[in-house]
Amino acid sequence: MKSFRHRLLLTTLAWIGILLAGLFIVIGQLFSFYVDAEDITTVWVSLASIFIVTIIISAVICNRIIRIHAQPIDNITQVALQLAKGNYRARAYETESLGTAQLSTTINILARNLQEITAVREMEQERLKTLIENMGSALIMIDRQGRISLVNKFFMNEFDLTKDDIQEKFYKEIDIPHVLERFIENIFVTESPARDQLEFTSGLNRKHLDVYGAPVLGEHERWLGIVIVSQDISELKRLEQIRKDFVANVSHELRTPVTSIKGFSETLLDGAYQDEATLLSFLEIIHTESNRLQLLVKDLLDLSKVEQTGFQVDVHPTDMNEVIGRAVEMIKPRVEEKSLHLDVQQEPTTVLGDANRLIQVMMNLLINAITYSAADTTIKIRLYHANGQAVIEVEDEGIGIEASEIGRLFERFYRVARDRSRNSGGTGLGLSIVKHLIEAHHGKVEVESQIGVGTTFTVYLPLWS
Numbered sequence: 001m002k003s004f005r006h007r008l009l010l011t012t013l014a015w016i017g018i019l020l021a022g023l024f025i026v027i028g029q030l031f032s033f034y035v036d037a038e039d040i041t042t043v044w045v046s047l048a049s050i051f052i053v054t055i056i057i058s059a060v061i062c063n064r065i066i067r068i069h070a071q072p073i074d075n076i077t078q079v080a081l082q083l084a085k086g087n088y089r090a091r092a093y094e095t096e097s098l099g100t101a102q103l104s105t106t107i108n109i110l111a112r113n114l115q116e117i118t119a120v121r122e123m124e125q126e127r128l129k130t131l132i133e134n135m136g137s138a139l140i141m142i143d144r145q146g147r148i149s150l151v152n153k154f155f156m157n158e159f160d161l162t163k164d165d166i167q168e169k170f171y172k173e174i175d176i177p178h179v180l181e182r183f184i185e186n187i188f189v190t191e192s193p194a195r196d197q198l199e200f201t202s203g204l205n206r207k208h209l210d211v212y213g214a215p216v217l218g219e220h221e222r223w224l225g226i227v228i229v230s231q232d233i234s235e236l237k238r239l240e241q242i243r244k245d246f247v248a249n250v251s252h253e254l255r256t257p258v259t260s261i262k263g264f265s266e267t268l269l270d271g272a273y274q275d276e277a278t279l280l281s282f283l284e285i286i287h288t289e290s291n292r293l294q295l296l297v298k299d300l301l302d303l304s305k306v307e308q309t310g311f312q313v314d315v316h317p318t319d320m321n322e323v324i325g326r327a328v329e330m331i332k333p334r335v336e337e338k339s340l341h342l343d344v345q346q347e348p349t350t351v352l353g354d355a356n357r358l359i360q361v362m363m364n365l366l367i368n369a370i371t372y373s374a375a376d377t378t379i380k381i382r383l384y385h386a387n388g389q390a391v392i393e394v395e396d397e398g399i400g401i402e403a404s405e406i407g408r409l410f411e412r413f414y415r416v417a418r419d420r421s422r423n424s425g426g427t428g429l430g431l432s433i434v435k436h437l438i439e440a441h442h443g444k445v446e447v448e449s450q451i452g453v454g455t456t457f458t459v460y461l462p463l464w465s
């Protein structure tokens with residue numbers, strides 16, 4: 001900018017110099033007609049001195065004038081440079097100076113507009129980023145060359161990736177399930193949107209993803225790459241499987257007694273009723289099977305009731321000793337039938353609970369203990385207080401449960417070695433009902449068992465105090 005001012009000054013001075021020089025030469029020539037030859041030198045010297053003084057004065061005056069007029073331009077140029085660099089907060093002085101006033105106003109309007117546009121763009125970018133990061137689904141964008149251009153944190157968490165794993169990488173280089181890679185490949189090939197459910201193994205688990213992929217089109221339908229959005233639906237799939245298993249189990253459990261009732265009654269109707277011994281034994285079987293059917297229906301109804309969301313037990317201060325006493329009373333015939341021994345040790349205890357539901361819990365645990373014990377063994381019932389809770393233990397010396405089975409024991413219809421439990425008369429629903437009921441009491445139930453040694457079920461319930 002300085003050199004521009006210098007050049008302007010020099011040019012102006014050069015013109016002034018040329019004009020003055022021309023003028024003074026003409027004046028000098030005119031003088032030469034009237035002045036003697038000796039005096040002409042003095043005239044030329046005087047003219048030269050005047051010329052030099054005038055040039056110096058002109059230089060000073062021009063410099064001032066140029067400075068005054070060039071300053072706003074200087075300032076505007078600086079602002080323009082700042083704008084070019086991206087500093088949209090720069091503003092020019094809005095002077096009254098002739099000519100530049102409009103320029104500085106215009107450049108300030110330009111700067112303001114640029115600042116507003118950038119602010120809007122930054123806000124939109126921020127909004128989009130927040131949306132992508134918090135959309136609840138995994139997202140990945142891949143450019144036309146197959147290089148990853150954007151990935152959100154859900155995607156990185158889903159596939160255990162770090163920033164370094166994906167930076168500047170092609171999608172084929174990163175560690176994603178093979179099925180997903182094939183899905184991406186397919187979108188690249190077909191160039192059309194697709195949706196699919198993918199299944200793969202991640203560590204020890206089976207995972208299910210609901211994926212949607214589509215090409216990203218820019219202006220004029222230009223192909224920019226593809227975007228993939230995926231949702232983990234493993235939990236949904238698991239629930240669906242549980243529901244399917246449940247229906248299959250219910251059908252299976254119902255079919256056995258129904259088939260047998262139907263078969264035996266048909267045989268009787270075909271004429272077997274005439275033989276009294278057969279009639280009696282078949283009726284016995286039909287009776288047993290219908291009892292089993294009734295039990296199953298009752299357990300199913302119970303289970304569906306306790307599994308309902310918002311299921312609540314009607315809690316009152318309840319004498320736990322009485323609950324145990326009533327349950328023991330009811331199972332006594334079975335205990336005697338199998339020549340088992342009962343050992344009951346209890347502290348006086350009042351819990352917060354629903355007496356009928358707690359009797360149901362105790363019955364289930366005790367009937368299991370009886371069912372899975374050999375004759376002449378002892379079943380111990382203990383009731384005591386620990387850590388501000390009531391603790392009830394039902395311990396048997398029965399066949400025990402494999403450690404690997406314990407985790408699944410409380411599932412609906414789960415029975416350890418189906419054959420072993422098949423003729424136990426149970427439904428496989430007892431322990432799920434127990435668990436739901438105890439949890440509804442804000443308590444918990446635990447199992448400890450050793451094959452061939454015995455099993456202990458421990459129930460914790462809140463004390464009433």
Ligand SMILES: Nc1ncnc2c1ncn2[C@@H]1O[C@H](COP(=O)(O)OP(=O)(O)O)[C@@H](O)[C@H]1O
Pocket residue numbers: 364368369372396398399400401409414415416417421424425426427428429430431432455
């Ligand atoms: N005290 C126990 N000793 C050994 N196995 C048991 C005991 N209690 C429960 N089990 C096992 O847990 C399974 C589930 O129990 P439960 O839900 O009450 O169903 P079931 O109707 O078969 O008794 C039983 O089939 C049995 O294999």
Ligand SMILES: [Mg+2]
Pocket residue numbers: 364367368426427428430431
């Ligand atoms: Mg049972």
